[in-house]
Amino acid sequence: xxxxxxxxxxxxxxxxxxxxxxxxxxxxxxxxxxxxxxxxxxxxxxxxxxxxxxxxxxxxxxxxxxxxxxxxxxxxxxxxxxxxxxxxxxxxxxxxxxxxxxxxxxxxxxxxxxxxxxxxxxxxxxxxxxxxxxxxxxxxxxxxxxxxxxxxxxxxxxxxxxxxxxxxxxxx
Numbered sequence: 371x372x373x374x375x376x377x378x379x380x381x382x383x384x385x386x387x388x389x390x391x392x393x394x395x396x397x398x399x400x401x402x403x404x405x406x407x408x409x410x411x412x413x414x415x416x417x418x419x420x421x422x423x424x425x426x427x428x429x430x431x432x433x434x435x436x437x438x439x440x441x442x443x444x445x446x447x448x449x450x451x452x453x454x455x456x457x458x459x460x461x462x463x464x465x466x467x468x469x470x471x472x473x474x475x476x477x478x479x480x481x482x483x484x485x486x487x488x489x490x491x492x493x494x495x496x497x498x499x500x501x502x503x504x505x506x507x508x509x510x511x512x513x514x515x516x517x518x519x520x521x522x523x524x525x526x527x528x529x530x531x532x533x534x535x536x537x538x539x540x541x542x
Contacts, residue, residue, distance in 0.1 A: 409506075409520065409521045410519060410520055410521075411427050411428075411431055411516060411519050411520070411521065412427060412501075412504040412505060413426070413427065413428070414426065414427050414501055414504055415427075416494045416495060416496070416501060417494065417495045418492060418493065418494055418495070419469075419471060419476070419479065419480075419493035419494065419495050420476075420480070420493075425492075425494070428519070430468060430492060430494070431468075431516055431519050433518050433519055434518075435465070435466055435517075436464055436465040436466070436515065436516070436517050436540075436541040437465065437466050437467075437468055437515075437516040437517070438459060438465055438466070438467050438468065438513060438514070438515055438516070438537065439468045439469075439470060439505070439513060439514040439516060440456060440467065440468070440469055440470065440490075440511060440512075440513045441470045441472050441496075441502055441505070441507050441510050441511060441512045441513065442469060442470070442471065442472065442510055442511050443471065443472045443473060443474045443479070443510050444474050444475070444478040444479050444481065444482035445474065445478065446472075446510045446511060448510075448511055448527065448528035449510055449511045449528070450482075450486070451528055452511055452528035452529040452530075453486045453487075453489070454486075455529045455530070455531070455533075455534050456489040456490075456529070457486075457487050457489045458534065459489065459534060459537065459538075460489035460490075462538060462541070464541045464542065465537075465541050466491045466492075467489050467490045467491055468490060468491065468492055468493075468494065469489075469490035469492070469493040469494070470493075470494055470496050470501060470502065470505075471493055471494070471495050471496060472496050472499060472502050472507075472510050473496065473497065473498070473499050474497075476495070479493075506524075508526070509526075511527065511528050511529075512524070512525065512526055512527070513525040513529065515537060515540060515541075522540070523537075523540065
């Protein structure tokens, strides 16, 4: 009798453990951040690169224009890869580019821009990474398409030619 009870309880426990593991095989453990649209821009004041000027986001992003906020760093390899696309986007007069230099050495950021060109209308500095958190960014590069002080599209990771075409179609 004890042997049967032990056998059935062992099988029962095995089935439960197997079920738990089997069920977990179908769940993903990859974190995908949410992309909220029509999210208002954060209220924040920040320093402009190469100046001692402090500026608020409400001064940078007026209500009528399209803006493309790009979070970048000189140490970020994908930022270097997407930079030529930002240079191309800068040629479009329907949009203004805002650079958010993330956790970077200012001298390295300046060398990066001197080497590859500066596509940004204004560059703001985020030495400690707090501003990127306020935007909801999880890394670099990340970009936000902004209109009427609201985020209308978020791009996680480096831009590519297809995304550039999409951006241009959205701002026309």
